Amino acid sequence: MMISDVTCPVCGCGCDDIRVQLDDSKIAKVYGVCIMGQQKFRKSQSPERITKPLKKEDGKFVEISWDDAINEAAEILSKASHSLFYGWSETSCEAMKVGIDLAELTHGFIDGQSSHCHGPSIIGEQSVGIPSCTLGMVMNYADLVIYWGSNPIESHPRHMSRFSTYPRGIYSGEGRRDRKIVVIDTRKTLTANVSNLFFQIKPNSDFELISALRMVLNGKEIPDEVAGLNREEITKLADTMKNCGYGVVFVGLGLTHSKGKSNNVENLYHLVRRLNDFTRFNVIPMRGHYNVAGLNQVLTWRTGYPFAVDFFRGYPCYNPGETSVIDILARGEVDAMLSISSDPVSHFPKKCVEHLAEIPIISMDIVRTPTTELSDLVIPGVITGIDAVGTYYRMDNIPLIAKKIIEPPFDFTHSDEETLKKIYDKILEKKKK
Amino acid sequence: MMELVLEIKKIPKTGLEAETIKPENFVNKSIKEIEKIEVCSGNGKITLGSIFKISGKTAKNPSEQKIVIVGDASKIKRIGEAMSGGEILLKGDVGPRLGEFMVSGKIIVEGNADNWIGTSMNGGEIIVKGNAGDYMGSSIRGTNRGMRGGKILVDGNAGGEIGYGMVGGEITINGTADSFVGSYMRGGKIVVGNVLMNRIGFSMNGGEISIIDKTFNVPFYFRKIGEEGGFMQYSGDQSFDGKGLLKVQK
Secondary structure, eight states, rough: EEEEEEESSTTTTTTEEEEEEEEEEEEEESSOOHHHHHHHHHHHTTTTSOOOEEEEEEEEEOOOOOOHHHHHHHHHHHHOSSEEEOTTTOHHHHHHHHHHHHHTTTTTTEEEGGGTTHHHHHHHHHHOOOOOHHHHHHHHHHHHHESSSHHHHHHHHIIIIISSSSSSSSOOGGGGEEEEGEEEESOHHHHHHHHHEEEETTOHHHHHHHHHHHHTTTTTOOOOTTTTTTTHHHHHHHHHHHOEEEEEEOOOOHHHHHHHTTHHHHHHHHHHHHHHTTTTEEEOOOOTTTHHHHHHHHHHHHSSSSOOEEETTTSSEEOTTTHHHHHHHHHOSSSSEEEESHHHHHHHOOHHHHHHSSSSSEEHHHHHOOHHHHOOOEOOOOBBTTTOOEEOOTTTEEEEEEEESOSOOOOOOOOHHHHHHHHHHHHHHHHHO | OOOEEEEOOOOOOTTTEEESSSHHHHHHHOHHHHHHHHHEETEEEEEGGTEEEEEEEEOGGGGEEEEEEESOBTTTOTTTTOOEEEEESSSOOOSSSTTTOEEEEEEEEOOOOOOOOOOOOOOEEEEEESSSSSSSOOOTTTOOOOOOSSSOOOOOBBSSSTTTTOOOEEEEEEEEEEEEESOOSSSEEEEEEGGGGGOOOOOOOOOOEEEOOTTTTOOSSSSEEEETTTTTEEEEGGGGGGEEEEEEOO
């Protein structure tokens, strides 16, 4: 049986044109998917999948029953005085909603990968505002596409072929030939190889280049060399931006995580705003995980803040730098963690992982990772988009429905939302006693 | 001035949020009453008596009250929030958000201070004898109106994003500050030894930044406008015709 229009649960592109061939209710073949998607669909069937709840006893994992696992999770979270709910970028918005309820119920702290990923872009959006559009508009209108500090060929493999470079849109009839691709990066990436213009800048000098571009647009003199580029190159780049019909900048982590962080992004948003005096110009952050934008959406809708929300007083508090996951772990201010579809132990700084090693961890994941190894309790995760239906947000904040293709390899839960709801109900029951 | 000494016994691992520690909350109270004042820790509340050994005297009005905190307070946040008089002396280090929205009075830190000191403060004085963290005298998240009045003095070095959105008051740093001093600044005055990466006055549209180090490399988005009193003067941020003033010692 062939299922068409399946939404891929990997990156922020949210490709919703995948076809999956089922054979005896197992995934046999996946068509039209990139190498990252292929791996994810394969992993869902892998023998490495966690299919039973595990509890650590004397340093070894033992299998426990589903009810015991839920009870144990509720016990850890209700005993803790400040628990951390971290992850969320690879689960559905419906599960996030229950996650926020859990954080509110236990007066805990909720944060996602965006805190140490595109957090600076969000802070920039809050202080300057973001002139933005959807990927569909990029496909139909854009004749100038700038990849700034991002390398989609390796991070979002179908981004160029679906939205920005190759497709034929309403006003970009000839596809690739009608578009100009500009890459600004510190090294010659694969994306730079297929671009029309490539500007190789010095590391950590994005801020200076953006200021120089703003000065050129303002008719001011700039020095002979800025950020490793000479005056002619910068003037050429500014002219290219000014004279396009519809331009878009895709911002990657190269900008948000080089020196200056949110200031780089704020400066870029100022530049794009200024460019709208001459032509139509937009900016879209290149979000990584498939639902990393979803946590920002759901949190904003439920609490008023996009990430790093602390409920320790019973109401939402927000102050990135103080209530963001890295800072809170480095200060050692949490005493339990629920990690959902994420692997903080592999990615966080040493000081944070040292603190994680001291506190009880519950992890919900599909396969074993360094985080599950450090956990006290492992609960099998469900893949939204393969094993369960759910909503998620693409990088341009467009909600998409992820289809259910096959049944999960266990029958005690059918979605992450259901698992979290059971933990929520259990904690509520314990509180009433 | 009446002196009340709070000696730290033990701070919970999850830290403290202690906006209740300020002179006006302690005046006209007995030691027993003060011991019952609550602060936030984790998802609950604990009393001051369980954290501090409290001794000394309380005054009749806030301007005569002095609070001395002995021990490492680096896990205590929001001390002296919106305080309207009196004095707080910290003998050791202190945690984030010290003297936020402060109106008047004086805070002295003998050790190092953390991030967010004197954010959005309106008046009063904060003196740090060690180093200070990021976002000193800046705005709180969600607004770009930073420090409005008062004075901050740091003897050591300071972190980044000092005086973000500052509209008034004065910051003096004797050491070096990290990058992005005086972003979105519209008023007030910052005097700083040197700034790392020469990133300064981003989107600055008023106010004054003075730099003592003669070797400071002025960023290209500031235009030279003259010299006065041993200082070279520059105007910026030129990327949008900003009217901030940057002074660099000759």
